[in-house]
Amino acid sequence: MDDAWTLVHDGLDLSREGLREALCTLGNGRFATRGATPEVNGSRTPGTYAAGIYNRLDSVVAGRTVTNEDMVNLPDWLPLTFATPGSEWFRPERVALLAYRHELDLRHGVLVREVRWCDGHGRTTRVRQRRLVSMADPYLAALETTFTAENWSGPMRVRATLDGRVSNRGVARYRGLRGDHLTGHATGAEDGLAWLTARTRCSRVTVALAARIDAGIPGSRPSPAADQVSSEHVLHLACGEPVTIAKIVALTTSRDPTGHDPRSSAVGRVRRAPSFEDLLAGHAAAWERLWRRARLDVDGTRLSRAVHVHVFHLLQTLSPHTAELDVGVPARGLHGEAYRGHVFWDEMFVQPWLSLRFPETSLGLLRYRWRRLPQARAAAREAGYEGAMFPWQSGSEGGEETPTAHLNPASGRWLPDHSRLQRHVGLAIAYNVWQYYLATGSMPPWCAELFLDIARFFASLATLHGDRYEIRGVMGPDEYQAAYPGAATPGLANNAYTNIMTVWLLMHAREIAALAPELVPTAAERARWDDISRRMRVDFHDGVISQFTGYADLLELDWARYRGVRRLDRALEADGDDVNRYKASKQADTLMLCYLLTADELTGILERLGYPVQPGLIPRTVSYYLDRTSHGSTLSAVVHAWVLARSNRAQSWRFFIEALNGDIEDVQGGTTAEGIHLGAMGGTLDLLQRCYLGLELRPDGRLRLDPLLPGRFGVLSMPILHHGRQIFIDADHDEVRVNGVARRTYTPEEVITAGDGDLGRRITRCRERLGLTRELVAERADMSSGYLSYLEEENPGTVDAGALHRLSDALRTTVDELLGGGAGRPAPPGHGRCAMRTAPWRW
Template identity: 55%
Template sequence: MTAGTDWTWEYDGYEAADERLRESLCTLGNGYFATRGAFPECVADEVHYPGTYVAGCYNRLTSDVAGRRVENEDMVNVPNWLSLRFRPVGGEWLVPDAVTVLDHRQVLHLASGLLERLTRYALGEGRALFVRQQRFVHMADPHLAVLRTEFTAEGFAGALNVEATLDGEVTNSGVARYRALDGRHLTHVHTGTAAPDTVWLRCRTRTSDIRIGMAARLTADAPVADRHEGPCATQRVRLDLAPGRTVTVDKTIALHTSRDPAISDPLAAAIDRVGRAPGFDDLLEAHLTAWDRLWRRAALDIADGEAGSILRLHLFHVLQTLSPHTADLDVGVPARGLHGEAYRGHVFWDELFVLPYLNLHFPEVSRALLRYRHRRLDEACTAALKAGRRGALYPWQSGSDGREETQRLHLNPHSGRWLPDHSHLQYHVGSAIAYNVWQYCEASGDAEFLHTKGAEMLLQIARFWADSAVYDESLGRHRIRGVVGPDEYHDAYPDAKLPGLDDNAYTNVTAAWVLTRTLEVLQALPEPRRRELLERTGLDGGELEQWEDVSRTLHVPFHRGVISQFEGYGDLAELDWDRYRKRYDDIRRLDRILEAEGDTVNRYQASKQADVLMLGYLFSPAELQSLFSRLGYRLDEGTWSRTVDYYLDRTSHGSTLSGLVHGWVLARARRAEAWMFCQEALRGDIADLQGGTTGEGIHLGAMAGTLDLVQRGLTGLETRSGALWLDPVPLPELSSYGFAVQYQGHWGVRLRLERGRLEIAVPSSDRDPIDVRLPNRTVCLQPGETYQLMLPD
């Protein structure tokens, strides 16, 4: 059961079945590393999983699966610093699954980034041990974390043994369907003592050879002893308890890896840092100050209620995964945060849903995430060459070095079979990267990035699309064949020998957009930079003419007056949706259900998630109509409305992103059903709507997307053509809220949406005025000015 205030997230009572979900949602992090919200006294088992993950720390292993050698790169579960167990002298170790828990409460304090746990263990004969713990992963110093444990004896006096451990005997085993794969990523584990109160652990990853150093300082009102057993460094203390008197133990740890800048050795750095760290109170004060700064930049002022509480929780987890510390790292956007091992910690296209929020609050973080992509541009160009194309082919799943990390086999839990995985054909990830480059530069005004690294990425992505397009004489148009769209259910035509689909509408339209925007950027480049870029990439006028042609002639299929998801979609069989809804409680993963029956979703007009409708998520109605017009198609309101209805009836929402996109699109279309899908996006992780997946890690794209829904979706906020565009479509359920954004150097541009009114205020500064484009007028706001727009009923 969840309760709490607007700034807390709370669980009352211990429920073993809910523990994995709670651990994910109570994860604490700072952008550098994060630790799941597990009980410190519990080891990894089927109930608990105390994982810790460092951003960008990957390792590659090869496993034997289904008679094949399968290589996978994983975000590594590093040594467990959290471990702290306790027992009465002569008694058993107290753990919630073996001892009666009289009371239990877990409180995540969002404002302070603090996790509080209060548990009362029954000891028999009227005796109990009350345990209160507070932990935080330091937001000011990204290499520190602290666990404070307070013990209070109730109804007895006696001694308590406490053991605090740095545990190097961990594996990646948090996702059941991956357990057939090798998860032993750590090797050369050594432990030692640095001081009477400090122990250390060092190890390295098996193939990527990342060295990890960890040091722990234990502070208590009793002598501390240590013991080293194999891959574990354990500190022990014996506490004398008296009835009603609280005894405190503080565990402070430091974590470094060899990927960190400005250190010579991660172990030496960790020992030095933990030795210099102040006590609990001073560490907490600095941590609270850092969180206060974050909330001031990112705060969302929304009315009390469930939606407001969930949005704050989502914002909290976005900030923990991608904080200002991220700006100093070479990392991408992990689709499942730093919260678990699902998707193996890989980077997909989720930045498409994350960066639009960050652009307007933490542009320095957006820039760093785009630099992650630019550093891997050479690898993307190599991938394109291997595919026989020019330009850049970015991977669907990325990790350490930018090569394609998408698995070639995946397990269907319904049938127990390992099946071919063709999702690496989702080449549209390149368009997502280009879109993020453009959106970041429009919002931030970062011309330097656009004219250098951004232009280079745009050029190579556009070059790939132009080289992928094949002219069809019979159509008089260019076509892109052999791809997979965002839907993911459909990866081939029925009974086809080769995977891939032709003319996925989302892929083709976004490819046309990339080509158009890139031509604009190249035309606007200062001449010296333009000449240097063209010489370095070998781009000539003939290619540019080809881009212009392809950007106007890419084929978009239609059937029955709607946009086809891909060529031939309308010829597929209709699915008996009622039959499957009656037979199964949950049909979100319809592909797995059909495969277990010996059938395939490729035969049906059934989609996993928004595909065609993604176009309505990326582009405003006016911009989308303009794109189709450039391609020689007429997209009027009637055609788009029919298209929305058509795919609403044929989508199973097997992705947390689907509800978000549908809610966004329906809100823009002013549909009453919009709130139902918005609620699904809001509750996706907290209610575990995907059936057990939240315990494997949060869905970061969906969380950030709900924030962007209230920031851009319902306000109609766009940053393009050097102006702020606003076209509000408030939902009755989300009609009163406010936030501040950073726009092209203006810090704290405030927008306030109240029932029937939108207010925009530009802070006083020496910056240029801001052009605000409204549905029927343009307003030029000087610094210090406020403007109010009355909304139609």
């Protein structure tokens, strides 16, 4: 198998099992299961999470009652263990392991485990397991186990279980909080099928699992207990002959749109489910379709593998199945319980990539926000503002789910949490509405309503002080800076990111209103928005943009003392100090402006506000804050790689590699085990397309490409879906090509022609008949080999007409023949028929 498509974990390292489990999570956008071992042992952290299933519990913390809403850890469908004669049930940490390996097949979405062990009687057995969470049928999952006795023959006992004895215990610092979200367990058996149901305590969502065991021989009748149900099977192994058992599982909930009830639905689905091999075939085919749209080619096996890992986990959390659900973008995916499964602002890093490949999924995520518009409007009214105020942490209902206290593991103290003051989450939602419009050319009225209500909120946040509008009492993206030193109340004044992006928001609100005439704001409202967008306050100091008013008065930190410490807030608090006293950032804050806006956009806004932009302002600002950032968030490396791409390519590359390997190598030191960082993964993919490729989407429907690849890149290639048309972009250090044609701009009106699904096969047949390599044909057709590979392998429905004519010449055939021939097929417009050459060819 190509190493670029395989993530391997060799050996058993109990200290890193949590990391491996998170990275080996399998999901389909509806639910996901961590890569925990099927046999129960003390080192595993099982987790199955369904998108949008939350529950609320009260806990007593530091003498007071706090309420937290969590994404619920659902009953465990995985448990399956085995025993050789006279031995205990297999546990990898208790036996003599001869081989132990996990391989995650990223192309097909399959986790493979290979185990070889010797029991206490000298018997050596090989076990191979394959696991999937079906991307074809989002209700099904399966585990296949194949045993091979290498030096013995005899019975192998197997026990399969559905286990409801789970709780939210996946994050150590949350273990002082309640995690017993499930209650009302029931189990049973029906026609040899086992089932288990449970209900969330507060939200009252019923969850059902049903399992079928395919072993070729009858097993014991499932034995129901109060909160688990098991069946035992005896497989007769002959030396050297493999024997297979498969566990097919269905997971349903009371939130599903169809089904009489979850239990009968789960039982019916698992009864009708095909064999493991057929499930695998449909699942692999579904992944193949996803990869056609998500293809992103870079040079080098290690780099390609890391990119594939990011695409893979993004699509396992946010697949086309997600579009049908009422869910947002959980910051840690469906991979663990960190941040309690809440939705923050990570969608801003994820959706620009999705909108150009899976716009229906991106639209579904925007709909999650729109459905919570009434709650956001109520929150704004309650706080004394207009429009819609979205919460920093969102869950099931759209209320503010940010905890009021958090535990500092470095000191063991519970501290106030003021991060709910990050009002800028609304700016992220509006930004994604705009990006969706640029990618698709579509602005549903409800999207315009969402955008305009966010604009109303930020306009009402701005109050006139002297001759400038100010926004006070907020936090920016830098979560270290929550208050002024010694202040009685939290919040900062005139955070530059919030203020400047508010100006951006109000400027674009005019364009959004023009797309939805029935929602046009009043003349007075439009006039005030315009006034704010010309007189918003921004502070400066030392020739750079100030992060907020008063930032210049903060102390400089002794960075040598805290070298390598990513979470300065925790370290300083443990030392009896306060990070609010220092010019120190957790992650990019002011520099987020350079991430979201081009240099021209940023300087244009500052000039609109009447601030003279001195030469070198942006690079000075980048350098200033880079020197004062601890990178305590995985998002920080993404943003810094972006903002340095044009000024310091070597440093940009280092940050990009850190972001790319952030979860794979667990650079934050233990956090990946609690769930992958979805925003950072989406951000690296968006960085490749919009930053390194220089892809700029314009309101007039044009694409502008201005690539500047890092020196270590060879070729960067990808298909995107722009205004309903799939186009292929690839670039190297010399030029950029769209559909095989060198160009810097592209418009949806450009001539392309339709294929019939067999174009790729015809190209391959012609090329092989002539005995030509892809590289040679691509050279003769004046296109990249990546684009030719795309045509041959993906069979696109449309292709650039000019490229098709050049290709027909290179292959000594005609356009009609490549398009399938046949009478009545019109030639691509503007070209006429490309005649078959009769003169000898010279290569």
